[in-house]
Amino acid sequence: MRWITSIVSCLVCLSVGVAAENRPPNIVIILADDLGFSDLGCYGGEISTPVLDDLAKNGLRFSQFYNTARCWPTRAALLTGYYAQSVRRDAVPGVKSGGQGLRPKWAPLVSELLQKANYRTYHSGKWHVDGKPIECGFNSSYQLEDHDRHLNPQRHLLNSKPLPPITTIGEYTSSHGIASYAIDQLKDHARNYSENPFFSFVAFTAPHFPLHAPEADIQLYEKRYAEGWDQLRFARWNRMKSFPFHLNQLPEIERDLGPPYSFPKAFDALGPNEVNRPVAWNSLTASQQQFQARKMAIHAAMVTGMDRAIGRIMKQIRDMNQFDSTLVIFLSDNGASGEMMIRGDGHAQSERMGSEKTFLCLGPGGSSLSNTPFRRHKTWVHEGGISTPCIMSWPGHIKDVNSWRTTPAHVIDIVPTILEFASVSAPKEWKGVSVPNKPGMSLTQSFQRETKSQSRSLWWQHEQNRAYRQGDWKIVASGKERPWELYDLSVDRGEVTNLADRYPERVNKLAAEWEQLRQQWIRYATDRNE
Template sequence: MNRSPLAIALAFLCLPLVLSNGVHAADPPKPNVLLILADDLGFSDLGCYGGEINTPNLDSLAENGLRFTQFYNTARCWPTRGSLMTGYYAQQIRRDTVPGIPSGGNGVRPDWAVLVPRMLQEVGYRSYHTGKWHIDGMPLENGFDRSYYWKDQGRFFNPTKHWRDDVALPPVAKNSGFYATTAAADHAIDVLAEHARDHADQPFFHYLAFAAPHFPLQALPEDIAHYSDTYTIGWDAIRQQRWQKMRQMGLLDAVGVTELSRVERDLGPPYHFPDAFEKLGDGEINRPVPWKELTDSQKAFQSQKMAIHAAMIHRMDIEIGRVFEQIKSMGQWDNTIVMFLSDNGASAEIMVRDDGHDPNAPMGSAETYLCLGPGWSTACNTPFRRHKTWTHEGGCSTPLLVSWPNGIKAAGEFRNSPGHVIDVVPTLLDLSGASRPFRAPAAPGKSIVPAFEKETDLGHDELWWFHDGHKAIQVGKWKAVAPIAEPWELYDLSNDRDESNDLAVIHADKLNELVSRWEQRMAEHTELATQDLPAKVRSNVRSGVTSQNPVMKKAQDDARPKRSQVLLGGENKMIAGRHAFLMKPTAAADTDDGKPWIFYGPTLSRYPDQAESWMHQQFLDAGVAVAGIDVGEMYGSPLALPFFDALYDDMVAQGYSRRPALLGRSRGGLWVSSWALSHPDRVAAIGGIYPVYDYTTYPGAQRAATAYGKTPEELMAQQDQLNPVKRLGKLSEAKIPVLIIHGTNDQVVPIEQNSEALVAAYRENNAADLVQLIKADGQGHSFWEGFFHSQELVDFLIDQANAREGARLRK
């Protein structure tokens, strides 16, 4: 049709008026969203986060978008998914345990806790779900327009429980060619193609939730073959390789990671299922022991397990690439935000479920049921500590990749501000213009959209965790974390995000502040979670009534690392939030000042040990108790003294003497001498087995400085005020008797600078008669029996603890 020049001119004159009246054609199109969630993926598994696994499609997101270096989850699959889809902490919506009420994996959300598709629906989005669900309800009834829900995560090749659009599907036959990761991509591609055909005028939100690389480790043979030789060098070497690659990338330069976390060799799976090891055979091992200590058969078994884990991630990346190509073919790539993350860190779990494990079948096939285990999980979570379920960094810190060609121009950059899965919903609401239901309470998440343009603080006042009894809270640079039934730990994430240096004792006031804040949030979350519940249920919260699967509780209790102390008829207890012990005699002696006791140091997870049992039995037989409190490696720092005081007060409150004898073995010499110098009036005597009194000899100023809250230079300069060896004259002035046994060839704790220095201090104060040093000729810092079977030392401590006079046995 021909149009006259006048008509064309009038059309252009009208255009500004049309635009000013808000015609939608002039508004930028709302972005599409592809939200991809992996399952049990470790922090360093992807190539762009330091891993050796081939992940080019996900790496491309990092190259063309953003990598977040401090992004968190809830440390477990189902609470993360509840938080991811609602923007609330899982406890607030009853999707993780709230003591006293129905919650956790079977918890039902309050009506106001709608999932994000319901919110996006209001601004024109169509929403699609593919893969794992693990949220209460079904996908379509929660706002998704299409869904493939795969519930049977125990069978990657032949699931028996799956749904399409909330309608149950028949089981998949074995050997049918089905593989879950590929099937997920197939479904995503199908519904996206349908969207392009039938709903191209609407933006889409696609939630693609893979089960990979969650156990059982099952993968396609051709993918496993790709990694068959990669992991024969072992988990220690792979961990080092990943760490070096991270350092070359500069990945963690800005987030306080200066070294690898220590490998916790005694920490195994979070739950212990002994029958699994019978089914899996001798190749399985439930501790991250040094690779060189494994047998050849164990090395073969373990390296193949990691090859399967890598193959699962490799295949996931391939299938993600297919989905990317589908979006590009629709002409929607530039306006699609892709977010990739994991629900928790790599898993140390070992179990056998579902179809069981056939040890004669090819590893990684449908007939096998394998789990990654703690050796490889430690490597996959490089450089962090611990694993899935724990709230240490290894359990709750995982990758976040964000790409959006139309909206993110800062290609290849890192973002270091702390974020959390609770931030995903507010981000999507920010981008889409959607909002929460009017009745919904305030949510804790923050939009990460400001970080798309530049590095910025996302504005979290705190981040909070509680899962499986493990607790944590992060406020600014400080993170307090407490494993179940263990003391709180404290870390300065600005220089120790690998959680290697526990500052709980050194900064006790800061720890108390964070613990109080954690408890306040727990109370607030509980209140919100119970508002819509009947009064009877709410009363359970006040009464502390709670339910826990007894099988899982026992498995967790059995798996928990045990203190390896050797306590003769002893009891463990918590005093001032620290582990303490008391070995009580069957027939308690009595003095005019109360029951006699010995204050022992060092109390650590492995001390007292078996070498001291004969000695401790002599004390108990004589009616003398032995007690100690674990302050960690504090090396005589005055910051530990309040905890020693707490032990002392507890003992006195139980009727024990106000003047115990003190016994310090090795570093324990710093413990007992520092407390004696602080309270000479509370000390009956001091005994020692190759004791340290000079922190410059052991552990050295470099190691001891942090415990004192000083730099090494400050610690050296302030020895007159802080180093016990410089103040020993105060003990002689207080007339405190001392008996020590020490080897003359001790290279760890030299006798000259330690025990002989104490003797010299007594002599200088004319108190030589109060000190006795037994020299063990030619002995070093060892388990020589003479150190621990010294009758002179034992008799001395018994006599002094009993005040030498008037001691009698209470029958």
């Protein structure tokens, strides 16, 4: 009888294994807010991020992954698979667009496509997409709408219904809350929907300003940033030299480049220790250095807190015995921010920096460190504004774990990748309207080998900043009146040597293609039937 029992047990295990193998993967997208390219330990940073480092060690890191330089355009591109202008979520002339734009009928979110394919779909965190999450294909949504408070958020919703303000000051962070709701959704999934695969979109608001973090976390870094952004930037660069980033030299910090938007009155409240330029560290007074080091320490604490929260989510997935069946994708919505302003509850100089009564921004000095080894910040489409760390993990489905992929990729590629792994076809028609082909490409082959796409074209425009990459060549311009710059990214991703004067014909060719694509995205946004 024992041998019969053993055979039956083997058959049961075999059938479960076949079922698991044939079932599409669970999918988790984790999006950070204003995280710099090299802030993570696994991307050369000094910040402790053991959970994400472990995902990278057992997965893939992408060295040339791009976003759109701003939060809401990136979220639109990430969830639809289209450039944000195509779906009216960045500026388009002649139509309501940008942060208040409404997507055309033909542009569903990936959650809607997966929901129709038997996935249970969950959202937790920042939204910043048009419509309500539960009307956009999510079965459950925790929506954090208060972007001015990390320790005591006032405006948040569960399935579109308002929740009471958070009052547990000192015990709560936005990252902890976002993770807790994501975990609750997964627990409910395990209890009631375990036969369905799940899609979880977890959108942290950290480390976006204001700089808020528990004092215990800040103390982990209290002395770490006393060296200042200049020395720490070189330290990151030295750790990154073995990574495939294609830099022949580290670009100089642009000392005169301040925040993208001017709020001069904010400096009266911020006090004399604040600076709005990434000046040489040794030019600051001792009190200014202490102030700036503390800000960078708070930023680091927020990143570590987010990493800890991600660890709690990963533990829940493991407790469900689903980790090996789950594709995890981590990235940031834009580069670190050089913005400086005061919102929310204002800023009290006398209060502890990082507490709920302060409102501080990282600023262009700390942002220059976070975006190492690239130039510029959020809103610009130079590499510092659009380059994101990107980690993908799926146990058993990556041929060479702990490796890099250098193929240029973009947030528009996430939807095609997810749909292919989930065996879901992109619709040709949605709500009675024909759907244009997606501009992105699936990255599924990257899980088996390094792929090369020498002719890959990628396009950007935000706040009159514009760029276009074809293969290794990139043109980029800041502002409507600024001329195109040209860089060979095969050796100069730091965008140090402008080759526009040397190759004017190449500039003109790429500029014409950029304009042709801009017109195409405008047609998508304006000419198609609602």
